[in-house]
Amino acid sequence: MAWIDGVLADILCERHERTAGLDNCVKRVKWTMQMSANKHRCRYVKTKAEAHRYPV
Numbered sequence: 001m002a003w004i005d006g007v008l009a010d011i012l013c014e015r016h017e018r019t020a021g022l023d024n025c026v027k028r029v030k031w032t033m034q035m036s037a038n039k040h041r042c043r044y045v046k047t048k049a050e051a052h053r054y055p056v
Contacts, residue, residue, distance in 0.1 A: 014053040020044045026051060 018026045024044045025034045028051065035044045 009054050010052075012055055016051045016053070018049050018051060020047045020049055 016028065018028065020026050020035060022045055023034070024036075025032050026049045027033075033051070035047075035049065037043070
């Protein structure tokens with residue numbers, strides 16, 4: 001079967017939903033990611049975020 005459309009890595013990646021803490025950080029077992037402010041939003045406290053883990 002031939003591959004038609006889309007990026008295969010985006011389809012095969014793992015998706016994890018997390019909630020940002022009071023310090024705008026999303027934590028997982030081995031890593032912590034801080035979301036920085038932008039012109040539309042200055043805080044991400046208690047915001048749902050989806051982290052993608054791509055296959056190597």
